[in-house]
Amino acid sequence: MEFTALGSATLTILITVIATVLLLARLPGRAAQLVGTARGATLTMLLTKQVFGRPRPEPIHRLIEKAGFSFPSGHSLGAAAVYFAIALLACRHFSGAGARFVLLIFAALIAIGVAGSRLYLGVHYPSDVFAGVCLGAAWALFVQALAFWLGDRTDQQAAS
Numbered sequence: 192m193e194f195t196a197l198g199s200a201t202l203t204i205l206i207t208v209i210a211t212v213l214l215l216a217r218l219p220g221r222a223a224q225l226v227g228t229a230r231g232a233t234l235t236m237l238l239t240k241q242v243f244g245r246p247r248p249e250p251i252h253r254l255i256e257k258a259g260f261s262f263p264s265g266h267s268l269g270a271a272a273v274y275f276a277i278a279l280l281a282c283r284h285f286s287g288a289g290a291r292f293v294l295l296i297f298a299a300l301i302a303i304g305v306a307g308s309r310l311y312l313g314v315h316y317p318s319d320v321f322a323g324v325c326l327g328a329a330w331a332l333f334v335q336a337l338a339f340w341l342g343d344r345t346d347q348q349a350a351s
Contacts, residue, residue, distance in 0.1 A: 195312065198266030198305035203229065203273045210277055220338065221280050225273075228334045232272035232327055236265045239326070248313055257314040264306065264315045264323035271302040271327025279335045302327065 196202055207229040214222035245262035278298035282291040306320035315323075 194301075194304035194308035195266060197274075197301055198264075198270035198309075200233075200265075200269065203269045206277070207273055210280075214280070220341075221283075224334055224338045225276055225280065228272050228276040228331050229269075231334065232269050232330050235326055235330055236263060236268045236323075239263055239322075240265070245316075245319070248316060257312075261315055262319045262322060263326055264309050264320045266309055267302065267306040267315075267320045267323025268327040268330075270305040271298075271324045272331045273327075274298040274301045275328050275331035276334065279331060 207225060211222045211225055214225065240260040240262065243262045244260055247257060247259075247261040275295070275298045278294040281294050285291050285294070302324050306324050309315040309320050310317060
């Protein structure tokens, strides 16, 4: 499943590293925002999996074998957090609402595709992937709000 790969730790880390390197020279505050989003999503996923400890669906329904707890879906949470964070950062460079809408819809489609693939593979319950997407998107929005609240001081100093 190609959509599952888009939510894998390997690919989300690789995309985060590439985007961070591209942002680092000119917009270090936004690079830090992206890294904070990705790291926070990972910590959120690990913590909530331990707190809830929900077992995965019965093996008879799975197309692949997967160990660990089921709730929330780490693939869905990571994909939503990273792709929404990148879309939110990109939205800052577009003044038109249409372009911003397209960026956010594209991020949502990736997150939904990853979530759907996890259901199709039988390694999560619907509530696992729903919670993963919601937590990931909420975390990306929280970090975005925090960056606005802090006033992007690092980026303003770099531009001077």
